[in-house]
Amino acid sequence: MADWRGALMSAACYQDPKAAIRFLEAAFGFELFMLIEDGEGGLVHSEMRFGDAVVMIGNEWSDDHKSPKSIGGKNTQTVHIQITTDLDAHCERARAAGGEILMEPETQFYGDRTYRCRDPEGHIWTVGQTVAEVSREEAEAATGLKITGWV
């Protein structure tokens, strides 16, 4: 394993992982840097890079590893992408590539502007950009939530 990669990465299951790779390149600007194929050109393993992070795009490699498309659109995990500039433009790029925008860009109480997008096989991606510094006291006052560890 290349040692520049972080300690932790998501692996997402797709019926058609090669189509997913094309979507993720077009929609989010992920960069494919590793592709492992079997003798028939089937995808065995792939890794895409975004900034300092990596996601693995794979197939439905067991009965328990399924695309949302195969199980009624449900998601057991999602991936959050944090960017530093131009969240609204990022959203427009995702929409143009065929992403379904579930929540349009909106500034949240904790100071991040976020949007939520569903990809062609039903995986849900959230994208955020910090646009304001908010203290724990301000966030608690705004929402009534109990927050621990926000220093």
Next chain:
Amino acid sequence: MDDRGRLPSIGPLIWYRDPQAAIAWLQAAFGFELRLVVEGDDGGVIHSELTFGDGYIMVVGPPREKAVSPAAWGGRSTQSVHVQLKAGLDEHCERARAAGAHVVREPATQPYGDRVYTCTDLEDHPWSFGQTVKVMSDGEVEQATGHRVTTKETTHG
């Protein structure tokens, strides 16, 4: 949002029926460290961040809308998390097992030079853990596995 800038640009968000139990379990079993919890009135977790090395996950729940825990969905998952360790893979597996993880694949050295184990957690989310024990070239991996390997140099490379 506080020192958010220190976290990597991508993080997995994982849905649990009982997120508080999951937060405690993930610390005990895998060695995650809790840095932030935002709790709702109903005992649910709206947002949390747990770190491991330079990576992080978010544990939230109970599930709503299109989200579901594998425990409520026949053990099926749409994503998993891979954690790369620098050392101590076998000991990590024993710690996880002792905490109640179901070890699916025991630690074994793979043809690509990583030692790997996989397990499911208290709500059946799948996890894999790896540690590089032999650094191999693409050619060596191709020879060992019979697969075609294409890698692209990156600016980190």
